[in-house]
Amino acid sequence: MDLRELYQEVILDHNKRPRNFRVPDPVNRKAEGYNPLCGDKITVFLYIEGDVIKDLGFQGTGCAISKASASMMTDALKGKTLSEADAFFEQFHTMLTVPTTSDVEMDALGKLAVLSGVREYPMRVKCASLAWHTLKAAMLQTEHEVVSTE
Amino acid sequence: MLSNTVSAFDVQKIRRDFPILNQRIHGNALVYLDNAATTQKPQAVIDAMVRSYAEDNANIHRGVHLLSERATQAYELAREKVQKFLNAPHAREIIFVRGTTEAINLVAQTYGRANVGKGDEVLITEMEHHSNIVPWQMLCDEKGALLKVLPITDEGELRIDLLDGMLTDRTKIVAVAHVSNSLGTVNPITTIVEKAHARGIPVLVDGAQAVAHMPVDVQALGADFYAFSGHKLFGPTGIGVLWGRLPLLEAMPPYQGGGDMISSVTFKKTTYNVVPNKFEAGTPNIAGSVGLGAAIDFVKSLDFAAMQAHENELLAYGTRALTAVPGIRIVGTAAHKASVLSFVMEDVHPHDIGTILDQQGVAIRTGHHCTQPLMERMGVPATARASLALYNTKEEIDALIGALAKVREIFS
Numbered sequence: 361m362d363l364r365e366l367y368q369e370v371i372l373d374h375n376k377r378p379r380n381f382r383v384p385d386p387v388n389r390k391a392e393g394y395n396p397l398c399g400d401k402i403t404v405f406l407y408i409e410g411d412v413i414k415d416l417g418f419q420g421t422g423c424a425i426s427k428a429s430a431s432m433m434t435d436a437l438k439g440k441t442l443s444e445a446d447a448f449f450e451q452f453h454t455m456l457t458v459p460t461t462s463d464v465e466m467d468a469l470g471k472l473a474v475l476s477g478v479r480e481y482p483m484r485v486k487c488a489s490l491a492w493h494t495l496k497a498a499m500l501q502t503e504h505e506v507v508s509t510e
Numbered sequence: 511m512l513s514n515t516v517s518a519f520d521v522q523k524i525r526r527d528f529p530i531l532n533q534r535i536h537g538n539a540l541v542y543l544d545n546a547a548t549t550q551k552p553q554a555v556i557d558a559m560v561r562s563y564a565e566d567n568a569n570i571h572r573g574v575h576l577l578s579e580r581a582t583q584a585y586e587l588a589r590e591k592v593q594k595f596l597n598a599p600h601a602r603e604i605i606f607v608r609g610t611t612e613a614i615n616l617v618a619q620t621y622g623r624a625n626v627g628k629g630d631e632v633l634i635t636e637m638e639h640h641s642n643i644v645p646w647q648m649l650c651d652e653k654g655a656l657l658k659v660l661p662i663t664d665e666g667e668l669r670i671d672l673l674d675g676m677l678t679d680r681t682k683i684v685a686v687a688h689v690s691n692s693l694g695t696v697n698p699i700t701t702i703v704e705k706a707h708a709r710g711i712p713v714l715v716d717g718a719q720a721v722a723h724m725p726v727d728v729q730a731l732g733a734d735f736y737a738f739s740g741h742k743l744f745g746p747t748g749i750g751v752l753w754g755r756l757p758l759l760e761a762m763p764p765y766q767g768g769g770d771m772i773s774s775v776t777f778k779k780t781t782y783n784v785v786p787n788k789f790e791a792g793t794p795n796i797a798g799s800v801g802l803g804a805a806i807d808f809v810k811s812l813d814f815a816a817m818q819a820h821e822n823e824l825l826a827y828g829t830r831a832l833t834a835v836p837g838i839r840i841v842g843t844a845a846h847k848a849s850v851l852s853f854v855m856e857d858v859h860p861h862d863i864g865t866i867l868d869q870q871g872v873a874i875r876t877g878h879h880c881t882q883p884l885m886e887r888m889g890v891p892a893t894a895r896a897s898l899a900l901y902n903t904k905e906e907i908d909a910l911i912g913a914l915a916k917v918r919e920i921f922s
Binding site: 363364366367372376397398399400401421422423424425427481483484487 | 857858859860861862865866869876877878882885891892916920921
C-alpha cells in the first residue's frame with residue numbers, strides 16, 4: 361500500500377492544524393486516554409446538554425493518525441446526540457477493523473473515511489481509535505477517568 | 511575505502527551467518543536497526559537449538575538414561591561458557607533465568623527482601639529501564655523503604671558528582687544499567703562500584719545492552735550482581751543470566767520453590783539445594799541454554815576489538831549523518847556511547863516515522879522504550895531509536911537517512 365493512502369492530505373492537515381484543540385467553556389465531561397505502546401496521551405472534553413453534545417474539544421500529544429482522528433471526531437460530533445455519537449463510534453470502529461466495510465457505511469462516516477487506510481496497518485489501529493475510546497469514556501463518566509487502549 | 515580497523519572485520523561475511531537479514535520487507539531490502547530490542551540469530555545458534563531438540567532432548571539432573579545425561583551435560587556446559595564469557599570466578603555463580611527482567615526480580619525478591627527493611631534505601635538512576643525500576647519499587651513499597659534516583663545531565667550522563675551525597679548508611683543496594691537502552695550512554699561502573707563499596711553497599715549491573723557490544727569482565731567491573739538476556743546477545747529469547755558473588759548467593763533465600771531447588775522434602779521441612787540449583791526451580795530452558803552457549807561461541811569466534819571498532823565507526827557515521835538532517839535532534843549525546851541513536855524529528859511524531867521507515871524496509875523502534883521517567887527527564891514523549899549491531903553497515907545508515915527524507919517529504 362502506498363504511504364500516501366495512509367497519510368492523505370486531509371490527515372496531514374488535521375495533524376498540523378487540529379480542530380477544536382481546546383478546552384470548551386463550559387465543560388461537564390472529561391476523560392483521559394493513554395496508549396502505552398507509543399506514549400500518546402489525550403484528554404477529551406465534552407459539554408453535554410440533555411442528550412446533545414453541544415461542544416467538544418481535545419488536548420494532548422500524539423502521532424499524526426491519532427491527532428487527525430481526534431480532530432475529525434470533534435468536527436463530526438458537534439451537535440450530535442449521545443446515541444448518534446455511539447452509532448458513529450461503532451461505524452468508525454468497524455471501518456478500522458473489518459476489511460469489507462461497504463461504500464454505504466463509508467459514506468455515513470463522511471470525512472472520517474480517509475482514515476480507512478489505517479486498517480492496512482494493524483499496529484496503528486490503536487492510534488486512530490484512542491480518541492474515540494476516550495470519547496466513549498467521557499460520555500459514560502462524569503468523573504475524571506483514564507482510558508487505555510492496551 | 512574502509513579503514514584498517516574495519517577491514518579486519520568482514521561485515522559481509524558476518525551477515526551471511528544471519529539468514530533473516532537476507533529478505534525484503536515491503537519490497538525493500540531489510541535494514542534491521544532494532545538491535546537494542548532484540549538481536550538476530552546466527553545459523554549456528556538456530557542449528558544448536560534444533561540439534562538439542564532433535565538429538566539430545568530429555569530433562570536434566572534426573573534420569574539415569576543417556577539422553578538425560580547428554581541434556582544435563584549440555585546445560586552445564588552452557589553455564590561454563592557463560593562463566594568464561596563474563597570471567598566469573600565460579601560456574602556455580604551463573605544462574606539461568608528467563609532474561610534480565612527475571613534476574614533483577616530474583617535479586618529484589620531474595621537479596622532485597624532479606625536485606626531491605628523499613629526506612630532503608632535503594633538507589634537506582636534516572637536512565638533505568640522499567641525492569642530496573644519496578645522490581646525495586648515493588649520491594650520498597652512492600653518494606654516501607656525509599657527508592658532514590660541518581661539524576662542525569664541533559665546529555666544523558668549520570669551525575670556521578672552527586673553519587674556520594676546520595677549513598678547513605680541506609681542504602682542497601684545500588685542498581686544501575688551498564689549501557690542505557692534509550693540513550694546508549696555507557697556508565698562508569700567501576701567508579702560507581704568503588705563509591706558504593708566504600709560504604710559496604712553491593713551493586714547490581716543491568717548488562718542487557720552491554721554484552722553484545724563490549725567485553726564484560728565481572729571481576730574487573732567489581733560489581734556484585736550482573737544480569738543479561740540471551741536474546742540481546744544473538745541467542746534465543748527466554749534465557750538469561752544472573753551472575754552473583756558466591757557468598758552473596760549462598761546467603762540469599764531461594765527464589766521460587768519447586769523441583770531441582772531442593773535437596774530433600776518432607777511435609778514438615780524442606781532443605782534447599784546448593785547454589786545455583788537453589789535458584790533454578792522447575793525444568794529450565796534447556797534448549798535456550800544450548801542456544802545461548804552457541805551464541806557465546808559465535809561472539810568468541812569474532813575479533814571483539816575489531817567488532818567494537820566497526821560499531822564505533824558506524825555510531826560516529828550515523829551520528830554525523832543524523833545531525834546533518836535538518837529538523838532532527840539526537841536525544842542522548844554522552845561522551846561515551848554504544849550502539850544507540852535515539853532521535854526526534856521536528857513536527858513529526860516518532861510513531862509516524864516508524865511506519866514510514868518500515869514501508870521502506872527500515873526497522874527501528876519508536877516509543878518510550880520502557881523508560882518513561884527518562885523520556886520525561888529528556889522532555890520528549892517518545893523517540894525514534896535506531897540501534898546497531900555488529901552486522902550493520904554504513905550502507906544501512908545511508909538507507910535510514912534516505913528513508914527519513916521520505917518522512918520529511920510526506921510531512922512537508
